[in-house]
Amino acid sequence: MPRQGPLPLKGVRVTDLTWLLASAGTSTLLTSLGAEVIRIEWPERLDFTRLGETAGVGVAARESNPRTLGMGKKSVPFAKTPKGPPPSASVNRSGVFNDRNPGKYGITLNMNHAEGRELFKRLLRTSDIVMDGFKAPMMGRWGFDYEGLRAVKEDIIYMQMSGFGNTGPYRDYGSVGPIAQACAGLGFQHGLPEPYEPTSWNHSYMDTTPPFYGALALIGALRHRNRSGRGQYIDQAQYQPGLLLGGAAVLDYRANGRRTERYGNRSPYKPAAPHGIYRCAGDDAWVAIAAFSEDEWHALRACMQQPAWSGEERFATLHARIKHQDDLDRLVEAWTVDKDRYDLMYQLQEAGVPAGAVQSHVDKFEIDPQLKVRDFFVHLDHSELGTWPFTRHLTPKLWKTPAHPGGITQRGAPCLGEDNEYVYTKLLGLSREEMSAFQAKGVI
């Protein structure tokens, strides 16, 4: 679906030295909102999400791939999943890179070459924002810490997205999503109490979350610059949004002396019972059910056809149900275990009980009718991979200025150096001869 309406960040230019997921995902949010994002890469130090696997070219390949064919019927048991093909030789055929970087311009620029750094300065002079995702000391080695950048463009907004930030004893430490979610105290909170280990997420939550903090800071900083004439330096460490995401744990510890414990799928602070995830018919099929009120409990009983146990004194009040929730969970699961998870969800919702099937990544793409109606997936062309569905990175629907993953280019991720000509000749005014000379010298 083509985008409609103006994009709110139209006219904003971002010089983008981000990579991987968290920092690259931040400039992608700006892209969705219409910023002109120029991603700088260099073949000798490639973003390794470029080296991912691909099934082939375009949706036709997807549809003829035996591993994705016909998967819409039900979730596919893990055991039958074959291994992926070997990594492709091209650096332009990674699905993960494509999905993470649509709408950006892509150029090659050798920052280790003195003339490369001069070209970088020319780009910098025309930019509103510079951002990077390296370890904290990296940009300074090229002379482009905040002071170095300001010497070239006084009101530049510079955001650094390193793992642990640009100050403190861990400044040189490395981080990726799983590390940030461990160190920030988040992953510890999920799963069963000791002696079970904490489960964390098995995906990089702290790669999808920090981009929103980064983007919010950058839009704010643009606004502040427009009002005051002043740029600024933003040290957006990957772990740091986690401080706000840990809930009341620190406050509870300091105020009440209570240490963090895990409590599975229970809801101790907004009382509910049952409140859990229950096994359903089929492989790895589950449904979540929550009953907060008496009405919801009685509706659940009705759905279960009023089994005798549900009328017992030990389940008569919310307080009693919470006290006996181990028993309650077993009895509820005995009812769900031979039923389809989606059938249960629709039946319970119809009766007014909060319930939801546990959906996998496959279910979200193949089954979820809500995401389909919401246009959660949009198609974009990639110059080498053809047309593919993309997830919307910024999901809210802005009625006058709708965000779109394709941004101003309406294209998937750039191939390596795909926009050298546009950026170096159109934006920076180099001649073809100058470009060729820079190419020959290994600068671009």
Added chain:
Amino acid sequence: MATDVKTSRNTTGHATPDRWPTPGCFDDIRMLEIGDESVDFCGLLMAGEGADVVKIEPPEGSPSRNIGPFLDDLPDRNRSLHFWTYNRGKRSITLDIASPEGRARYVELVKAADVIVDAQGLGVMDALKLGYNELSAIRPGLIYCSITPFGLTGPWRRFKTSDLIHQALGGSAYCIGYDPVSPGKWDTPPFMAQAWHSFAIAAEHAAVAIAAAVFHRDTSGDGQFIDVSIHDACAQSTEATVSRYIYNGRHQVRNVPQQVRCSDGRYLAIVIVLLRLANLPKLVEMLLASGECDELADPKYQDPAMLNTPAVIDSMVPILKRWVGKRKAADAFHQLQTCAVLCGPARPPEDLLEDPQSIAREDFVEIEHPELNRSFTYPRHPRIQTETPWRWGPRAPLLGEHNEDI
């Protein structure tokens, strides 16, 4: 343009948002916030960026005032640590929006507001004739952000939900849990992430959308409606799991990420699949020097070219894990990071209070609660910045604390 004269003034003697010592990116924006626990985090984010966030509460208080834990475990509308956590930097006024007086008061507030964030539930404000259509006529340029469980459209839009239900449908629960007992078979269920993440995720999407809408209004003068679906936002939060499936048919398995139980009972998360990015010669040297890893004297670990092959790296993993298991998580963390091994201790949030990095970056702050004559410890900020630092306070408002001020 966007600015209205603010009538609020300080009566309680502590800092109010409009008297914060540093500028905020949105300090000319007044935002009204109304709804249940799904709205709180969005206001927290915008208050942090400087907006004057006014929480509109029913006379008995917002529902999230009833969520625990409570100070001294004594349930009370003004003692919810949950409410304190997510409502810093805001002001509170109470009104009964269904009554004629409450309605009139709300309309007056809207006339001086730039943004409304409404999580009252699908159609609730429209039924009261206080939805976007009515209010944008009263207040041109209004930005109206609706946060609902599934958005305004779609077959599931009337479903009842909760944090648990959102995490199930959105796909995060599918990825949280213990290892299968055999391929495709689990004896434990998927788990939700604890700490109200579905509402945080939706708030992050909402805040970026609101910021973009304000930025657009700065130049165009146009307000707009924003339709936020908590489900859409949660569905987007599972990293590359969906795209890996779309492109490769590849499946995310539910299991515990790679971590090692250390001698102090804490776990150290290690990104084993990226071990190749470590400084392997230095790592081998360090492990050998411990006297516990003599296997690494083998020539294949001494030759940098051989060391850099997948088979040799794989063969190091059990040795590395054994070494980690004999140490405290924090000690192993620092030693391995000096060899560029991507690792970090899985620890509870309160451990960050003593963490050298968090201390150096002033990640926590004491906030005064003058009515209790005490102060409490809060996270200070989600980042550090030079011109418009995040506003961490003042403490969450008492119920109706600013009825007289506004």
